[in-house]
Amino acid sequence: MSSVDKVALDYFDASINRISAWVVGFRNFQKALLNALLTPNETLKQLQDEGRMTELMVKQEEIKTLPFGDVWAEYCEECGAPKDGTWFGEIEKYEETVLTKRV
Numbered sequence: 001m002s003s004v005d006k007v008a009l010d011y012f013d014a015s016i017n018r019i020s021a022w023v024v025g026f027r028n029f030q031k032a033l034l035n036a037l038l039t040p041n042e043t044l045k046q047l048q049d050e051g052r053m054t055e056l057m058v059k060q061e062e063i064k065t066l067p068f069g070d071v072w073a074e075y076c077e078e079c080g081a082p083k084d085g086t087w088f089g090e091i092e093k094y095e096e097t098v099l100t101k102r103v
Contacts (some may be wrong), residue, residue: 017092025086031068031072033069034071039063040063043059044056044059
């Protein structure tokens with residue numbers, strides 16, 4: 001086993017890293033679903049079906065700058081979930097209070 005493999009295994013072997021990876025993955029899954037729900041797919045499909053490709057391109061570019069982050073932050077607040085940039089402290093607390101007491 002190379003030293004690179006050992007470092008990689010050590011990284012993913014730490015409980016906090018596994019929990020953080022799970023949280024990141026789950027939150028990104030939720031963000032992807034929210035983004036899909038916010039995308040005006042019917043409008044984009046209509047433009048494509050009508051052959052209005054230039055307008056379709058313009059709409060697709062405009063979608064990239066919509067305030068997705070604001071909608072995500074509001075969703076987190078309504079659900080009582082920590083916003084981006086604030087949840088890692090909860091993971092560290094969990095590790096300290098729960099994981100370190102496991103054998």
